[in-house]
Amino acid sequence: MNPTFSSLERGEACPASHVLPRVLVTHEWTEVGIEIHDFLRLVAPDPAFTSRALARIADDELRARCAAIDLPTALDRLMNVRAECAYAIDLETASVRFLGHNLERAYTNLAPNEIAGTLDVDADHVDRTPTAGDWKSGFSELTPAEDNLQIGVGAYAVAKARGADRAIGRLWFIGQDGRIRTDEAEFDALDLEHVLDRTRHTVRRIREAEARYSAGETLTVHRGPWCTYCPARPHCPAMIAFAREMLPALEQDRAALEMLLPDQLGEVWERARLAAKIAEEVIDSLKKFAATHPIPLPDGRKEVRSHQGSTTWVNGHRALEMLRERGANDEELAPLIGTTRYPVFSAKLRPGVGRRKASKTKPAEVDGHG
Numbered sequence: 001m002n003p004t005f006s007s008l009e010r011g012e013a014c015p016a017s018h019v020l021p022r023v024l025v026t027h028e029w030t031e032v033g034i035e036i037h038d039f040l041r042l043v044a045p046d047p048a049f050t051s052r053a054l055a056r057i058a059d060d061e062l063r064a065r066c067a068a069i070d071l072p073t074a075l076d077r078l079m080n081v082r083a084e085c086a087y088a089i090d091l092e093t094a095s096v097r098f099l100g101h102n103l104e105r106a107y108t109n110l111a112p113n114e115i116a117g118t119l120d121v122d123a124d125h126v127d128r129t130p131t132a133g134d135w136k137s138g139f140s141e142l143t144p145a146e147d148n149l150q151i152g153v154g155a156y157a158v159a160k161a162r163g164a165d166r167a168i169g170r171l172w173f174i175g176q177d178g179r180i181r182t183d184e185a186e187f188d189a190l191d192l193e194h195v196l197d198r199t200r201h202t203v204r205r206i207r208e209a210e211a212r213y214s215a216g217e218t219l220t221v222h223r224g225p226w227c228t229y230c231p232a233r234p235h236c237p238a239m240i241a242f243a244r245e246m247l248p249a250l251e252q253d254r255a256a257l258e259m260l261l262p263d264q265l266g267e268v269w270e271r272a273r274l275a276a277k278i279a280e281e282v283i284d285s286l287k288k289f290a291a292t293h294p295i296p297l298p299d300g301r302k303e304v305r306s307h308q309g310s311t312t313w314v315n316g317h318r319a320l321e322m323l324r325e326r327g328a329n330d331e332e333l334a335p336l337i338g339t340t341r342y343p344v345f346s347a348k349l350r351p352g353v354g355r356r357k358a359s360k361t362k363p364a365e366v367d368g369h370g
């Protein structure tokens with residue numbers, strides 16, 4: 001299976017990730033990312049949509065984060081801004097074709113030598129240089145724009161589509177508070193050729209891995225920051241081996257928790273979070289299987305199977321809006337609105353510590369059976 005623009009970076013670092021069985025796992029933060037992208041899809045080409053796009057977001061915190069996004073700074077010196085533009089690159093002929101807008105990543109009728117992808121932003125710099133941009137709102141470590149293959153291939157697509165010999169690629173990091181950091185790189189003709197070479201090389205290695213996997217060979221996997229959103233994680237030999245090793249370590253941590261020093265507790269936190277994430281992915285994968293095939297449990301008496309559950313919910317924001325439309329005033333509504341405060345635990349930078357510059361980590365080789 002050919003990679004898309006957004007999975008090229010992972011494919012370059014770990015070709016096996018495109019070959020091992022894949023499971024589509026959604027996390028809370030991927031859904032947040034989808035909502036932010038949806039908001040930007042509407043407002044980047046036309047900021048006049050901002051208030052309507054914000055009104056579509058039900059979650060207060062997420063709406064505030066989107067409202068704080070400084071679009072004029074992100075789109076500084078860009079014109080003809082379009083969103084969600086899909087392109088295909090033919091790796092044999094090096095040609096590019098425009099596939100359409102808002103295809104929701106459904107690329108049909110691709111030739112075997114074509115790879116496809118969607119640019120969050122497709123624009124022209126004020127000096128007319130074609131520009132491709134990508135919004136990032138997640139937590140994974142990212143390669144800087146100048147080395148980032150997803151950004152490079154986006155730049156290649158817009159350059160070739162417009163008959164230009166250079167292009168700009170922009171990466172935007174959207175912080176929790178909505179603030180944006182821009183990382184921009186310019187690709188000249190030589191850089192664009194280099195991007196094409198890297199892409200061809202990556203696809204060739206994925207095809208070689210496919211052939212080895214089909215022949216029952218052992219695949220080498222490469223762990224690194226690119227693993228975060230890898231759909232092959234539940235089937236990845238490195239992840240499975242890691243989870244196996246982690247269980248005894250966690251048992252020891254549990255027994256010794258009260259005697260550990262703060263630094264050691266930090267290590268336990270990292271280990272436990274990773275274990276929880278892997279367990280969540282395995283359970284998601286099992287649920288998908290159990291939806292069609294009950295899974296017998298080892299006690300021989302029970303099995304996991306899907307059954308119909310239901311939840312009744314009320315859209316509080318819409319209900320308040322309707323009450324206001326019917327004349328309720330703030331005093332009357334006050335008993336319906338409350339704030340619950342609860343502690344939230346997450347990893348944050350220590351006071352006085354700056355953000356680490358994104359860098360490409362050298363892949364660590366781990367052998368395993370595919």
Ligand code: SF4
Nearest residue numbers: 014017222227230236
């Ligand atoms: S999770 Fe496994 S298969 Fe996926 S990128 Fe990481 S090492 Fe490769």
